[in-house]
Amino acid sequence: MPEVSERPLNFIEKIIEDDLKNGRVPEGGIVTRFPPEPNGYLHIGHIKSICLNFSLAEKYHGRCHLRLDDTNPAKEENEYIDAIKDDIRWLGFDWGEHEYYASDYYDQLYEIAVRLIREGKAYVDSLSAEQMKEYRGTLTEPGRNSPDRDRSIEENLRLFEEMRQGLHPEGSYTLRAKIDMASPNMNLRDPALYRIKFATHPRTGDKWCIYPMYDFTHPISDAIEGITHSICTLEFEDHRPAYDWATSIDGIEHTPHQYEFARLNITYCLMSKRKLLYLVNNGLVSGWDDPRMPTVAGIRRRGYSPQAMKDFVSRVGVAKVEGVLDFSLMEFCVREDLNRRARRLMAVLDPVEVVIDNYPEGQVEYFEAENNPEDADAGTRKVAFSKHILIEREDFMEVPVKGYHRLYIGNEVRLKYAYYITATGIEKDDDGNITLIHATYDPLSRGGQTPDGRKVRGTSHWVSKDHCIKAEVRQYDKLFSSENPGQATGNYLDDLNPDSLVVINGACIEQEAANAKVGDYLQFIRNGYYCVDSRDSRPDRMVFNRTVTLKDSWAKQKARMGL
Secondary structure, eight states: OOOOOSSOOOHHHHHHHHHHHTTOSOTTOOEEEEOOOSSSOOBHHHHHHHHHHHHHHHHTTOEEEEEEOOOOTTTOOHHHHHHHHHHHHHTTOOOTTOEEEGGGGHHHHHHHHHHHHHTTSEEEEOOOHHHHHHHHOOSSSOOOOOTTTTOOHHHHHHHHHHHHHTOSOTTSOEEEEOSOTTOSSGGGSSOEEEEEOOOOBTTTBTSOSEEEOHHHHHHHHHHHHTOSEEEEEGGGGGGHHHHHHHHTSTTOOOOOEEEEEOOOOBTTOOOOHHHHHHHHHTTSSSSTTOTTSSBHHHHHHHTOOHHHHHHHHHHHOOOSSOOOBOHHHHHHHHHHHHHHHOEEEOEESSEEEEEETTSOTTOOEEEEEESOTTOGGGOEEEEEEOSEEEEEGGGBOSSOOTTOOSBOBTOEEEETTSOEEEEEEEEEOTTSOEEEEEEEEEGGGGGGOOTTOOOOSOEEOOEETTSEEEEEEEEEOOSBSSSSTTTTTSOGGGGBOTTSEEEEEEEEEEGGGGGOOTTOOEEETTTEEEEEOTTTOBTTBOEEEEEEOOOOHHHHHHHHHTO
């Protein structure tokens, strides 16, 4: 038995441990699987399933398969398959040699379907989709048998073979299981097993023009692969009787069991691949990897770390009851992780120049700055200081309000790592905009220490005007402005956040930023956490994406004051 964990076991772990204790697990150990459909990119909700399936296999010394459930060639692409594998590897999991596809089993599935027809357990139906829905009944009324339900076995075999040969158009026939049209479970009212579809499959090409349905393919694939614990989300709970029916078909030797857990729902996010695809296809985002998208590719490009996301799903836990998590919990996990690993840099996003009048022209000093105060091993860097520096425009106020402790005329503030300065005057353009701030510095305050021990209440970050790089900074926020997109109007597009992306051109960042590369985690001091954009950034045109904001006490105070 595995070692006892410090945290309480979740209900699936309890099931597995009971199965192991009572000899219900084959000699090879438990076998789980992550079975995505390659009809889109993985989203944040999939991370919970990935971590659960792979971690259970690791904990109990079993194995986890990656199986692409590629049963709908009209919506599947190799691009999606490659992206799925990249995302799983990014999370730190590896399926080794156990990479499978539902299409690997098409021949076996076809043979099983023929056997069901021969045994009188399946029939070819000519009802249209609308008619089939009508005949299926409702939750309170039983369904009615299709007029084709009593076709002879010979006729069913002939028609199914003609379907396979492509002799009938799409929608003209389906193969259905003969179960129970009066069943209280709608999924057992003669579910479809095969449909006609003339589409080139990414792996099997044009070999087939009939394709098995998901509810037929999925359980049999599990059985073929020897899956011991088929773990899925609660939306498939009603499908479990159909799963059990399929795995009990004569000739199937292994019987897996399905267990359902609550999926990951997060406020301000959509977890529908169909709706996400609409955003991509209609240019409402820049692609599946747009940093505003709740896709794994999107959060990777935005700068989330795999460790943060694993921590997030660990905190969420594994439950049997659906719920909605607050987006802020995910951001908390991201901040907590990045605080430990992100390298600090000073960046001025909305610069205004400060000339230090009593500092020697042409002189340059270098200050030692720690790369990460949370990591003693992160080392230090040199930050250039000169007569002409840049600060954030919001760090100067011509007429200060109560509670404002940053720079204004006559006030002294500390420049981080450097000196105390005092504003003495300003210059403006014809429109009244401040173009230059004059200041003096105290040469005895180097590093924030003064002989008289005086302290100041305000600290500003800065960069030397002649010792910085200019970059594009993309300020990302939530894609939707409503906690539940579409709830108010019925159309989720109405809740798209118009401020989900603000692009800043000409942001000034200390020179060290020129050495940043894709995959680095950065904190722009007082501005937030950032990363190098993996798609658009180049050595001659750096682009930084905001991962998540910092907690800004002054911003909150301004909001309370209505500024």
